[in-house]
Structure formats: C-alpha cells, structure tokens
Amino acid sequence: ATEEEVYQLTVRLLEAIHSGDYGLYAQLSDVKLTAFEPEAQGILVQGLEFHRFYLEAAKATRRRQGSVTSPGQHTFHPYSTIENPQVRILASGSAAVILYNRLTMSLSADTGKPTTHRYQETRIWEKHGTTWKQVHFHRSS
Amino acid sequence: ATEEEVYQLTVRLLEAIHSGDYGLYAQLSDVKLTAFEPEAQGILVQGLEFHRFYLEAAKATRRRQGSVTSPGQHTFHPYSTIENPQVRILASGSAAVILYNRLTMSLSADTGKPTTHRYQETRIWEKHGTTWKQVHFHRSS
Amino acid sequence: ATEEEVYQLTVRLLEAIHSGDYGLYAQLSDVKLTAFEPEAQGILVQGLEFHRFYLEAAKATRRRQGSVTSPGQHTFHPYSTIENPQVRILASGSAAVILYNRLTMSLSADTGKPTTHRYQETRIWEKHGTTWKQVHFHRSS
Amino acid sequence: ATEEEVYQLTVRLLEAIHSGDYGLYAQLSDVKLTAFEPEAQGILVQGLEFHRFYLEAAKATRRRQGSVTSPGQHTFHPYSTIENPQVRILASGSAAVILYNRLTMSLSADTGKPTTHRYQETRIWEKHGTTWKQVHFHRSS
Amino acid sequence: ATEEEVYQLTVRLLEAIHSGDYGLYAQLSDVKLTAFEPEAQGILVQGLEFHRFYLEAAKATRRRQGSVTSPGQHTFHPYSTIENPQVRILASGSAAVILYNRLTMSLSADTGKPTTHRYQETRIWEKHGTTWKQVHFHRSS
Amino acid sequence: ATEEEVYQLTVRLLEAIHSGDYGLYAQLSDVKLTAFEPEAQGILVQGLEFHRFYLEAAKATRRRQGSVTSPGQHTFHPYSTIENPQVRILASGSAAVILYNRLTMSLSADTGKPTTHRYQETRIWEKHGTTWKQVHFHRSS
Amino acid sequence: ATEEEVYQLTVRLLEAIHSGDYGLYAQLSDVKLTAFEPEAQGILVQGLEFHRFYLEAAKATRRRQGSVTSPGQHTFHPYSTIENPQVRILASGSAAVILYNRLTMSLSADTGKPTTHRYQETRIWEKHGTTWKQVHFHRSS
Amino acid sequence: ATEEEVYQLTVRLLEAIHSGDYGLYAQLSDVKLTAFEPEAQGILVQGLEFHRFYLEAAKATRRRQGSVTSPGQHTFHPYSTIENPQVRILASGSAAVILYNRLTMSLSADTGKPTTHRYQETRIWEKHGTTWKQVHFHRSS
Amino acid sequence: ATEEEVYQLTVRLLEAIHSGDYGLYAQLSDVKLTAFEPEAQGILVQGLEFHRFYLEAAKATRRRQGSVTSPGQHTFHPYSTIENPQVRILASGSAAVILYNRLTMSLSADTGKPTTHRYQETRIWEKHGTTWKQVHFHRSS
Amino acid sequence: ATEEEVYQLTVRLLEAIHSGDYGLYAQLSDVKLTAFEPEAQGILVQGLEFHRFYLEAAKATRRRQGSVTSPGQHTFHPYSTIENPQVRILASGSAAVILYNRLTMSLSADTGKPTTHRYQETRIWEKHGTTWKQVHFHRSS
C-alpha cells in the first residue's frame, strides 16, 4: 500500500458520506466497523446500521435541496477537505492508519449562512483480500 | 430463561416504544410496572398510564410524518440500538435483569438534522405464568 | 371524612383545571381561596379571579386543538397524575390536608414533543356545611 | 381623601394602561409626571410622551387580537390585580401614597401560554383643585 | 385557638431553627412531621431526622462564630421575620394553618456582606392533647 | 419645607446608612417605615428591624477595616452621592418626595478594586410635629 | 426473603458507603458487581475497584474531619435516608429489587453550609448460598 | 501478538502516565509518536516532548502529595481503569489497535472530593524489532 | 450660540436618524465626522458612509411598516427623547458640546412588544461659516 | 509598489468577496494561498477551494435578495470598510503587507436590523511577474 492510495481511499469515503451513497460506504467498510464519534457520547458504535441512518438523511436533504434550487443556480451541498494528513503504513503494508484534520463546509440550517466545522479523525484501513476496508475510526471535534 | 431470550424481549419492547404500539407494550409489561426516568424528575412512575401518553404521541408523529413524505422517499422514524448489553439470570431463571447503553437516532424537530441520544437502562423481567413481563426499569441520560 | 374521599376530591379538581371547567373549580373552592404558586413569584394569590384566567386559557387551547386534529386522531390534552399522596385528617374530621407530587403531561408548544412537569402540592380542604371546599394550596416545582 | 378613594383611583389607572386608553390616563396624571421604571434603565422619565407610546401599543395589540378571535370565544386581554395594598394619607389629606405588589396576567407572545409578571409599585397622588392626579410612580420587578 | 396564638407558636419555631435548638423544635413538632422544602428537590421529608441535621449545623456555626468575635462586638446570627401572615382556624379550632412570606437575614459565607432570602411558607398546626404541634409545612423560594 | 431642606435630610440619612449609625437612622425614620428594596425580592419591608441588621453590619465592617489600615493610610469607607435629584413639596409643605439616582462607591470584597453601584430611589418625608421623618422609600437597581 | 430484610440490607450498605467501611461493602457485594452511576458518564462500572476509591476517600475525609473538631462538638458526617422505598421479591424469593429515592445530607466543602442531594436508586439483591449480595445498582440524580 | 498482550501493554502505559514515569513511557513509545487529544485543541501533537511536560507535572504533584499525607494514611493518587476494551490484531500480527473507554479517578484540586473523568481512546501499537511501541493515539472526552 | 439652539439642532439630528433622512443628516454633519459607537466595537468610524447604511435601513423599515399597517391604525416608528441634557458653550461660542441620556422607543422585531434602549451620548457641534455641523459623537449603552 | 497601490488592491479584493466574484478573487490570489481565519478554528486553509464556497454563497444570497426587493427600493448588500490601514513595503518593493481593522456592515439574517462586525486582517501581497497576488492572510475577530 502507498500513502497516496490510503489518502485517495479516504477522500472517496468522505464523498460517499456527503452524497449519502450508502452502497459505496458499505463497500469501503468492514461489516464489523467500530467507531468513536461525538454523536454517540462515549459509546463505541459497532456495525454499519448507525452510519446508514446518517447517510440516508444526507441523501434525503440533498434531494430536497436539489428540488428547491431553480436551474442554473449553485446548489450548496456540504463537502469536506482533508488538512495536514499523515499516513503510517503498518506491518508490511497490509494495514495503514491515516490521521488528519477535517473541515466540513455547509449552509447552516436556520440562517442559510456558510459555516465550517473542524474535526480530528483517525481512520484505520486493512486489506481484506484485494480490497481495502476501513475497520475503525475515531472522530473528535 | 436464556440471555438471548431476554435480549430479544427487550428489542421487541424498544420497537413497540418507537412505533407507538401501546397494545404490544402493555402485553410485555406488568400492570404494576414501576419506572425511574429523567422525564419524571425523581418521582417513581407507577402503572402504564404515563407510558401510554408517550406511545400515543409517537404514533401520532409517525402518522403525521408518513403523510408528508412523498412516496418512495425514505421516512426517518426514530429507532434505538442496544449497545454493550449484559444479562444476569436471577436465581432459578424465572427472573432476569438486562443492563445496556441505548442509542436513539431521530431527526431533530427544528433543524431536521439527524441526532443521537445516549441512555443507560436497567430493565427487570419476570416470568408471570408462561409469559415474560417487564416489572421495573431505570433510565438515566 | 375518609382519606379516599379527600383523594377523589383532589382528582376531580385537577380534571377541572385541565379541562378549563371554571364552574366545577369554583364549586370546589372557597371564595376566599388563598394560594402560593410559582407563577405569582412570592405573592399570596387571594380569591378566584387569578385562577379563572388560567382555566379560561386552558379551555381556549383545548377548543383550538380540538378543531385542528382530524377526526379519529388522538388529541393530546394535558393531564396530571397524583403520586405518593398522603392525607392527614385534621381535628374532628371536618378538615384535611393532602400532600402529593403531581406529574403533568402535555405536548410542548414549539417542538410538539411530549413533556412532563413535576410539582409538589399541599392542598387544604374544609367542610363548609355538607360540601368540601379547598381553602388553600401551595405549589412548588 | 380616604384610603378606599386612593385605591379605586389606582385601579382605574391600571385599567386605562391595559386598555390603552391614553385619554383617561392623561386625565389621571399630572403633565409633569415623573417615573422610575425598569424600561428606562435608571433614567427618570418625565412627562407623558413616554407612557403614550406604551398605551398606543397596548391599544393596537388589543384591536389586532380582537379581530382574530372568532365571535363567542374568550379574548385574553392582559390585566393586573393589586395585592397587599397599603395607603398612607399625607399630612392634611391633600396627598397620598399607595404601595402594592402588582400581578399582571397575559398570554405570552410566542407560546400562547398564560404568564404572570410581579412588580412592586409606589404611586404618589396629589389633589390639584378638585381632581386627583398621579405625580410620580416607581416600579421595580 | 386564636390567630395570635398560632402566630406566636410560629415565631418561637423560627427562633428554634436559627438558634439550632433541636429540643424546642422537637417539642413543637409531631414525630410524624412531613415537609416539602427546596433542599429535598421534590421528595416528601418524613420525621425529624432530616431537620435535626440542619439545626445541629446552625448551632455549630453559631458557637464557632461566637468564639471568633471579640467581646463587645455585635455578632450577626441569622434571623427571620414573618411578613403578611394570614392564619386560618380550621373547623372547631383544634387545627390551624398559617401562610406567610419569610425573610431570612444572614452574613453571606464568602463576602461577609449582609444578604436576605425570601421564602413562602405554609405551616399546619394541630392540637395534640393540650399542646400544639406542627404536623406539615411547605416551603418554596 | 424647602427643597434644599429635604435634600439635606436625605444626605444625612445616607451618611447614617454608610457609617452604620442606627441611632441617627431611627431618629430620621417613622417607626412604621415601609420600604421596597431589591434585597426583599418583592416583599414590603415594614418597621426598622430589617434596616438595623444592615446598619450594624456596616458598622462592624467599618470598625474591622479601621483596625487593619495602618495609621496615616486612607481608609476607603463606602459612600454615596445623590445625582439628578428632584424634590416635590406635597400638601402645603408638610410632606415631600425626593427622587434621585444614587451612586455608591466601595472597595469590592474580593478584588479590593473600587466599584460603583447605581440605584434609583424614591424617598417620602413627612413632618411629624416639628421633626421630619422618612415614612416610605422605594429602591431599584 | 422478606421486604423488611431487603430494606435493612440496603440501610447497612448506605452506612458502609458513608463511613467508608470497604470491608462491609465488599461483604455485601458480588465480586462481579455492575453499576450505572452519574460519575461514570454512561460507562457500566464492573467489579469493586471503582467503589473502593470512593469509600477510601470517604474514610480519609471522616478521619481528617474528626481530628479538627474539638471534643464535644457535633461532627457532621454525611448520611443518607431512604424515602418511598418499594421492594419487589423476585423468583420464589431468592432475588429481590429495591427502588427508592435517596437523600444524602452533608456539609458543602467550601461554604460549610448543610446541603442535600436527591438520587433515584434501583438495587438488585441475590441470595448466594445463605448470604445476600447486591449484584447491580443504577443511580441517577 | 495476542489481544491479552496488547491489553497488558496499555495497562502498563496508563500506570506510567499516572506515576509520571517518563522513562517507562518513552520506552513504550515510538519517538515519532503522534496524538490527537483535547488539550491540543485540534493540533496533531508530534514527538514525546509534549507528553513529558504532563508526566513531570504528575510526578511533582505525587511527590508533593506524598510529603503532606501523614504516614499510614491512604494517599489518593489518580488512576485509570480500562472499560469495554476491544483489540483488533492487524494483518500478520505485527500491529494492533486497542479501543476502550477510560475512567480516570482523582481527588478534585479545590474541593478534595473524588471525581471521575470518562474518555474514549484509540491506541495503535506496532512491533519494532522485538519490542512493542505505541505509534499513535486519539483521545476524546 | 445659545444652549437652546444646540439642543434644537440635536433634536432635529435624532429625527433625521429615525426617519432615515440621510439628506438632512449630511447637511447637519461635517464630511470628516468621527464617531465612537458600540456597533464599531472600539474602531473610530470616520466619514458619513457608515451612518448612511443605518439611515437607509431605517427608511426601508419605515416604508415596509407603513405599507402593512391598515389606514387609520397608529404606526409605531421608533423615536428618541433627550433626558437630562447639559450644553457647554466652548471658546467664544463657535463650538459647543451637548451630553445627555437618550431613550429610544421601538417595537421589538420578534415579539412586537414596545421596548426601550438607554444610551449616553456626547455630541460636539462646530460653526462652519454660518451653519452648525456635528464634528464628533461618542455613544455608549 | 506604492502603499496606495497595495491599499487599492485590498479594496478590490474585499469588493470581490462581498459580490461573490470568484473570478476576480482567483485573479488576485496565488493558487497556493494560505489563510488563518476564525471559521477554520486553528487549521491553516490552503488553496482557493475553501474561499470559493463562501464566495458562491455570497453570490447566491445577493441574487436571492435582489429578486425580492421591489424595484426602486434600496437593496442592502453587505460591504466592508478598511480602517486605520498601515502598509509596509518589504525589501526591494516586490512584496508588501497591509494590516487594518475591517468593519463589515450587513442586515442580520433573522431580525433584518443592520449589524456590524469588526475584524483585524494582515494580508501579504507578492509580485508574480507583473501582477500582484495575495499569498497569505490572517483574520481574527
């Protein structure tokens, strides 16, 4: 595995999250995915069910927003950028961890103003056969 | 009683709560059910009347939501997952206690954004004749 | 007077309050009723005029709610339950005091979610001729 | 002057305030009326102009409310009660001071729920010729 | 029973509370005394044990304060005044209820400045044989 | 009574308050003095007992402060100035009301820094025989 | 098992907690004790190690307090009372659950004033051989 | 590598942190250790220098506490327990990630009361030659 | 210049502000007007451009309000009164400073209730040729 | 480079930001632009993508506002003024830094009232060939 490959995997995963593409998300994730994230307030989230709820909500919001913006107008879907990424290839290259700051830009629900959220993320990838799967991630804000 | 059986009973009870199915809830509960929960601010809730109010409200919200979401669109009804469950079969197996963290996912009323609430629950089941009944539960957030 | 009789009087009084039935409320109350309650911020409320304003408001809300809920749907009027009641018959039984926690369930005005308020109430009943009248109550939250 | 007369004058003044009847208010007030009240944050209000703004606003709200409530329905105009009044006739009875707690009941603008505000008021009346005029008042909440 | 007698009983009780004189307090109280007070956050306090803790603490503070103030200097022990009292003799005069605002003056623990707390109190007295006993009180702030 | 005379009476009263001179305070006050002030949170204070507690506390603080400041050093006792005073002579001059902003300067208890508090005061004086007495005052901050 | 027996066991356990008597506490507790309590913010506490830290701290505070209070003076050790207890005997009497409100009185660390905390507790007892052991408890405030 | 081995390594690391044993900490850590932790507010901490400051402070506090507690008395050094640990051996076993909730018990600096903090930790270990080194950790509270 | 003339100039200037009459405002102001006001959070505002934005906004609000209030109804445009004004004629009368409290009355945007804001203003006027111009003002709230 | 030239460049850049003219913004900016700004909460923003999101949002808001304001009415687009600017030409004049306070005026989203925000900005310009480019800016509020 090369650092660039791990970086690109992570970029595709963030796009899946924002577009609410649960199919792609599942494809990039181990079924026994574990996660620490602020939403779960200390409880380790296990499996994909929890993330599915958030992705479906993102897709519904995106479809609703799309329908109200008149054609030709710029639709502002939330998106994220990866800042100061560091990749560490583990154990002969069959596993890797990427750690980065994540900036998520979106229009705030009530004022319509652009807002930015900053997170720290640690995401662990492992090679299952020939495909890479995220097996654990830890987000804090 | 087996631990799995007690776990499944609890899963069915949480579904009854979220779908507002008071019939099923009553069937799974002792008439003299007692409960400590944040809503009652220290007062022991006795009987089923209090819980009925909450279940009927859940059913009304679910019906209202159903009517507004256009066909084919994903309707986001609140649901709960049980995390880190532990079951303790008491004495000769005719009673049991299950303790777990509960994550409840729902769309927040004002911003429409997915939100998650975390609770701790202790739920005590007892075999009345051939059917299991919850006799007491204690929730804290 | 029996404890049960005082308890039932109090139940009917709470129903009168929630349904906004000022007629019944006045019938159960001494004209020179006195009350300490959080709304009056330390000032002793004297007479029935103050309570009439609250009961009329409850009736108006109930009528307005009734008109908007389509037929067959469950209308959620606020109601109260009496928890851990204690009745003390005073002197030769021609007066009594009931003290209890009161749980009031209602749909919150802005989010539509079911909410619960907890109060402590001390209510003093006295026999005027053959009918019982509340002469003083003290509520705190 | 008798205590009762001063009490009645004050009752009529409060009614003028709530119904927005600036004519009656001016008739009961010295042109060089002075007042300390929370709204003016420490500044002594002099003359009637300031109070006129508040009375006209009350009248406009009352007219607007009146137009929206369907006939037969109870319209909830704000009103005040005078609690624990004490009247002190000064020297030869051509001046008097009344001090009381004032409870003002009204429907809160956003939730429609009945709410109560408590104030302390000191109001000084003086006989100008044959008519009584309020010359100064001090309100605190 | 006369209103004045009930008023004097209450004055003596408040003095017992401030001087931490548990003996006198017990003498004036029914063993099965019940109380709603802010400290117990909704829970009905039953018996005298709870109040004993508070009185002993008052006595200890008073003794400690006494020892540090040099002779001749004014020692500021907390004390209460009863404002706007109303007494209602119940039925045949063998029971009575007194309701009043209570102002408690004391030096604040950290700044040493005089401070005042305002409470509402409803206190029910009953004649047991020849002596009056408080059987229930309800305090709110 | 002249406006200047009422103004001077008020200046002397404020000096009595700050130096804790209860003798002078009582001499200038009617025994049935009434007062609305923030400390009493809505309750009308009646009689001199309440004010005595505050004056004694002021005297004790002043004596304690005096003893710690080495000779020749400037001791900072709290003092008040009367700003924008207006005097209204009532009823042929045998009663008067003075209304003013009051600035009270003192060293704050914990940081030792000079601080200023602003109040509004309405103070009513009446001639009892040949001596002027304050009969009522209303303070708000 | 009788309800009274379960109640007494719980009283002894609370005494062990306040006196910091870890020996007695361990004797009354299953080694695989589980607990939900506010201190652990959602995490299920397993085993006795966590509780030992709190009991040792209580014992140290008690010894330190004891050494500073001069002989004959009342030392105020924290203590708890059990209010509105309900006991439910489970499964032919070899297990039981007790649910109650708990009032804990103590002197606050900084102001030295008596304070009270209110909790809800669900405590499950099971008979291991001839001795009763608490196997799980759930506290919320 | 076995799960138990990774668990024990983590226990030893937490002990090093609490006892301020920087020697052991460095021995168990890669020189190019990276970390996300609340203290650094979003900035990735790189190298050991940052952690050394915290460990030295812990050692100084421990030495200072030790000197003040009289012999025989229980000294309360902060300590942590690992709850709900999950270990995932990566690829061929030469790397592993452990994720757990961490409860840290300590006496609060100002009130001396025992307090508990809850964290989520993700810690990645890698085998460098024959010794295991932590290469990255992510803590959130 | 006479004090009255300076006072009238200031009254006209406040009317220009509330009616959004930028023409009149500019006519009464030096092009190099300087101002300290809370909106600019410490930065000295120079020139007229900043004030123009606020005046145009006032005019737009006034026109919008005007169009919605049905004829004959009282329209509540914000207005200010000048309290306790003091004018100091500087040098040979070709400059003057006026200092006053300003009370601004308006209907609050969300609740429609009348509200009052209090400011302190120092405004410096200078005679340029035959016309008076404000050259600097300092507002604080 | 002259100070005036750098000042004018900065004015044009601020206009591009408020009108949402991404074309002009990009033309005036180095592709590897870096920025510290409150929105990114400590993370260095690199490249133009982040700023494009904000400019597009400004353009959308401006177009939406334009469509709702009836012709002839003053549309209030946000704009900024540069206060107390200082320009420092670096070395041989092929780079410069401008530092200033920035006041941004706009109508607040919910109340429609004019509001002002104050920022400090440091903006570094460098000559790439014959055109000036901003290479870094630092904003704080």
Add this chain to the structure above:
Amino acid sequence: ATEEEVYQLTVRLLEAIHSGDYGLYAQLSDVKLTAFEPEAQGILVQGLEFHRFYLEAAKATRRRQGSVTSPGQHTFHPYSTIENPQVRILASGSAAVILYNRLTMSLSADTGKPTTHRYQETRIWEKHGTTWKQVHFHRSS
C-alpha cells in the same frame, strides 16, 4: 493650541490617574468636570469627588504593592498607552477634543497574570485663562 500640546496634556492626565496623584488631576480638571464612564452605568458624573475615590484607591494599591516587592524587583504598576489619537482644535483654538483608544496594562488581582483592557475615550479640553482644563470626558469599553 497645537495638537501635540493637547496630546501631552492627555498623557500627563493618564499618568496622574495611574499614580493616584489627585493633586495633579485636580489641577488639570475643571471643578465642574462632567463624565460618562461605564462605572456610573448611565448616570452623568459631575464634579471631582467621584474621581478622587478612584485615585486614592490607586495610590493605596501602589503603596501596598511597593512595600511587598523586595528591592531591585520590577514593580508592575498599571499604565496606559494612547493608540490612534486624533485631535480636533475647535474654533479659535481655545478649545480642543482628543479621541483615542486607550490600552491599560495591569496584573490581574487574583491570577497575577498581565492583562490588558481596551477603552475608547473622548476628552474635551478648554483654556481657562492660561491653563488648559479637561471639562468633559466620555469613556466606553
């Protein structure tokens, strides 16, 4: 009068304030000095008495600080700098106004850390005979 002369006068005045030199302060001030400053919460301060209290407090603090700092050690007396000053000579030069931001550096009372406060000040000087006197100032923070 030249701008420099007014600037220097203001510098000397600020030094008088920080060193608590009331003599110099009075010498530079009109006896009928007026002032708006945050401490007086809206009330116009008239005369020198109010400022004397603050200057004496500054002198006492300075003397106390002086005595505790061992010789040779740097004593940190508060001081102010004048930023972005603008002077406007009024009419024929016999009056002037200076407006500036004022930064006051001092050691915070409790943490001993250096802290900075920012103010806006408008100060009006007038030539009385041959000496300049401040006649009015307006401070806001």
Add this chain to the structure above:
Amino acid sequence: ATEEEVYQLTVRLLEAIHSGDYGLYAQLSDVKLTAFEPEAQGILVQGLEFHRFYLEAAKATRRRQGSVTSPGQHTFHPYSTIENPQVRILASGSAAVILYNRLTMSLSADTGKPTTHRYQETRIWEKHGTTWKQVHFHRSS
C-alpha cells in the same frame, strides 16, 4: 534566507518571550514592530513598550517560582512548541513570513494542573542590514 534560518529565528524569539529576556526580544525586533493580538482587542499594538510589560511579568513570575521550588525539583516554566510551520521566502529573500500553530504549555495559576493553549501566528521577518528583525506579527486563539 533559508526556511530553516527563519524557523530557528522564530524558536529563539519564543524562548525570549517565555524566559522574559527583553534584551534578546528587542534585538530580534524592529523598533516600529506592529502586532495584532487577542490581548489588545482589535487595536494595532505599535512599538516595543507593550511587549516589554509582558516579558518583565514573565521574568518576575519565573524568578518567584524558582525561589519556592526546593532544589532538585522540576520547575515548570511555560514553554511553546511550533506545529505545522510553513515558511514563504518573499521577494529576493530579504523578507519572509512564517505561519504556524503554537502550543503553549504551563501550570494553571489556581489549580496547579498542566494546561495547554493553542494559537495561530503569522510572523513577518525582514533583513535590516545583516540582521533579521520581526516587523509584524498576528496572533489569534
């Protein structure tokens, strides 16, 4: 100028700040140094005087701390680390800007616990003759 040289200059400057070495600081700084920093709340700090106050305070604290820590004990002087630095050489290498996150570790004044503050800093260096001088810096937290 090389990037490493600019980085080392900045490291030496931060050491000067923490050790309070004003001599070294001045040597590394232009006399007309300008700075935006949170302490000055929007005002541009000009010259070295302001920074001298902070450095002298740091030196005094360091000397005081040094004297109290017994020999051999680790003294915790505050220090900073530079994270994610980026250096941009400007013009022909005679100027440079360095931008970085700054982590400052210190013992908190009241709890003695180690704490960390995160800042963003933009620092501009310019070659004056043969020595590098910081000419401007912008800090935000």
